[in-house]
Amino acid sequence: MIRSFLFSLFWFHSCGGEAKGRSMTSPLPWKQLLLVALDSNAHLQHSHFFQLATVGLNGRPSNRTVVFRGFQEGSEKIQINTDSRSSKIDELKAFPFGEICWYFTDSWEQFRINGKIDLIDASNSDPVKLQQREKAWFASSLRSRLQYTGSTPGLPCISEEPSKECHLDPSAGPVGAFCLLVMDPDQVDYLNLKSNERLMFTSTWNEEGDAKHWTSERINP
């Protein structure tokens, strides 16, 4: 499928590069590759959008576009804001794993990022996580924050009237419906359609379980 995708763009070249067919510590970690991609596609507003797949309550895959809200400070964890009333919340409570598919339309790069997703809503008991949620709230524009005061997403639209304009105190903390999702990636499949390179980044934890180690392998596109 990736190949089908690739060939719709340009002619096939064989794999190139130095390190083939062996596990290696990547010269450029996936997060760096992602930061470079974000930079080279920064002129496109949609470069901050990606598709997040989860498993629905009926077992079927579920997939939607969401907005990248940056990495959690000093980490490779990916932040997403969402409405705690949206269906993905129940899905993630039942099965907290997701895969991001992030395609950069200008640089022809794809990142498939798989990992566990932590859900931080108002009921979270961890004060550090609640602080992260508050930080994400204040990092959002006032307009973004206002959305969480609206009607429940996905329910039938019953209002015949325009919604009343709602004012939020800019200094007020997160409303109940505001939820921060934090994905901790454990595998990243990177595809560059210009160089026709594909790298699989895989993480393992050390014995103490407090440090993650990434390796990468060049694989066939």
Place this chain on the structure above:
Amino acid sequence: MIRSFLFSLFWFHSCGGEAKGRSMTSPLPWKQLLLVALDSNAHLQHSHFFQLATVGLNGRPSNRTVVFRGFQEGSEKIQINTDSRSSKIDELKAFPFGEICWYFTDSWEQFRINGKIDLIDASNSDPVKLQQREKAWFASSLRSRLQYTGSTPGLPCISEEPSKECHLDPSAGPVGAFCLLVMDPDQVDYLNLKSNERLMFTSTWNEEGDAKHWTSERINP
């Protein structure tokens, strides 16, 4: 999440339109909406790319960019070409459901299309399906067809040499690795971020099981 997405683009307006909070036969079926979106985004090469989510063999969601290969003739079934050696094939054999997330970056429309996926490879016993596969093969460019003669996707890249140029007889039928996927949608969640409208299209089969009926409902974005 959709709201977070929406608000990253523009200011929130209340739901508008004629038919609110009730089930209705849509004035414009989802396939028509999709054809209009394809037309209005036709100047963008990536408008034919979407993200297909499946459920991986480990139960986790899996998500990748694929290329729209048109509707199956006279139907609303969506065609995708893929390599029968790619991992999604085993995934779909184990659980044949997927969700497409298709975001149009110019018209700000999103289609989330959920349905069962039929897998048509060389071993298929249905002659009609094998004809469809052959038709999809010949509808692809020669360059696209050549990809299926390459190394197994996802395996370590071991070749140090540029791949030999391979020639395919333009009149030769599909090679073994060529696989046609056909999604038969049964639910479509449509979001228009310019009009701030969201419609949920749901299908039901008649008692005889030979005709599908679609209804739509306006829901909160």
